Amino acid sequence: MAKFRFLDDYYLMALDGTEYFSSHEVHCPGCLEKHHRNGKVTYHHQMLGAVIICPGRKEVIPLMPEPILRQDGETKNDCERNALKRFLPKFRQDHPHLRVIATLDALYANAPVIRDLRTSLIPWIIRVKSDGHAFLFKQVEQRAEQGLTEEFEGVGSDQVFRRYRLARNVPLNESNRDVRVDFLDVWEPTGRDSWRRFTFILDPLLGLCREHAERWMWGGRGRWKIENETFNTLKNQGYQFEHNFGHGHQNLSVVLAMLMMLAFLVDQTQQLCCPQFAAAWKKCISKRALWERVREIFHQFEVTSMQAIYEAVLSTRKPPLKVLWDL
Numbered sequence: 240m241a242k243f244r245f246l247d248d249y250y251l252m253a254l255d256g257t258e259y260f261s262s263h264e265v266h267c268p269g270c271l272e273k274h275h276r277n278g279k280v281t282y283h284h285q286m287l288g289a290v291i292i293c294p295g296r297k298e299v300i301p302l303m304p305e306p307i308l309r310q311d312g313e314t315k316n317d318c319e320r321n322a323l324k325r326f327l328p329k330f331r332q333d334h335p336h337l338r339v340i341a342t343l344d345a346l347y348a349n350a351p352v353i354r355d356l357r358t359s360l361i362p363w364i365i366r367v368k369s370d371g372h373a374f375l376f377k378q379v380e381q382r383a384e385q386g387l388t389e390e391f392e393g394v395g396s397d398q399v400f401r402r403y404r405l406a407r408n409v410p411l412n413e414s415n416r417d418v419r420v421d422f423l424d425v426w427e428p429t430g431r432d433s434w435r436r437f438t439f440i441l442d443p444l445l446g447l448c449r450e451h452a453e454r455w456m457w458g459g460r461g462r463w464k465i466e467n468e469t470f471n472t473l474k475n476q477g478y479q480f481e482h483n484f485g486h487g488h489q490n491l492s493v494v495l496a497m498l499m500m501l502a503f504l505v506d507q508t509q510q511l512c513c514p515q516f517a518a519a520w521k522k523c524i525s526k527r528a529l530w531e532r533v534r535e536i537f538h539q540f541e542v543t544s545m546q547a548i549y550e551a552v553l554s555t556r557k558p559p560l561k562v563l564w565d566l
């Protein structure tokens with residue numbers, strides 16, 4: 240885990256929701272429902288995923304996800320924010336001493352989420368956008384005009400030039416002036432006169448400063464890892480996360496999704512710590528091809544460990560088919 244340290248002794252925990260089952264017919268009382276104008280209904284299942292990430296590292300460490308399910312007795316759909324509210328105390332129960340900073344997208348940049356994170360003693364970096372947080376951006380603009388923001392430029396660890404603006408202790412919005420946030424605005428050139436803007440709010444407890452501004456930016460942008468390195472891997476690299484294995488009569492769909500996350504945890508741990516896995520993956524080029532090879536060996540031979548399977552993948556020797564018949 241030491242490889243994953245983000246800053247001081249903090250780890251970075253990315254959270255986001257994803258869909259893994261969808262059908263027009265098969266459904267259960269826990270399914271989320273989307274009612275269309277033509278009278279059709281789409282039933283679907285989602286989950287809130289949580290993974291430990293580290294900017295610059297490809298691997299992620301998945302934590303126990305929280306299903307986004309219609310709760311017992313509820314008539315309304317469940318949502319990501321409610322799932323987060325349920326996730327946080329469970330996470331704290333499982334990991335009472337793990338120092339994490341939550342990194343979240345703009346959907347979560349609101350006072351109830353920040354209050355929930357505070358209750359669970361989890362500091363946060365959350366993306367914000369000017370159209371969704373007009374009051375906040377206006378406050379920062381006014382402070383900038385009065386010279387009350389800190390502005391500087393710098394070349395990052397990736398050799399990219401960026402402009403920074405920091406503002407501290409700004410009210411999140413008009414109706415929640417008691418919720419104060421630190422504001423990190425980063426401008427990155429994309430062409431001669433065009434810029435890409437990344438804006439985040441940070442927990443004031445984190446002590447936003449010039450020295451660590453770039454690190455915080457990477458932490459906020461690292462949230463994409465849950466999208467790219469987790470959900471996309473599960474959906475496109477041979478895990479079949481989205482392919483409706485089955486919904487079952489009761490909770491099978493949720494159980495299958497949980498098992499897949501567990502398998503992903505095992506694979507990520509191997510990717511992180513097992514040189515044979517890394518070598519076998521390299522030899523097979525894609526993960527999909529590696530899984531295929533592992534399956535073949537597992538079906539054809541009696542094997543005593545995963546290590547034996549990876550050694551067989553790496554072996555260049557091909558035993559003649561006759562050997563199999565003699566066995």
Ligand SMILES: [Zn+2]
Pocket residue numbers: 266267268269270271283284486492
């Ligand atoms: Zn269902």
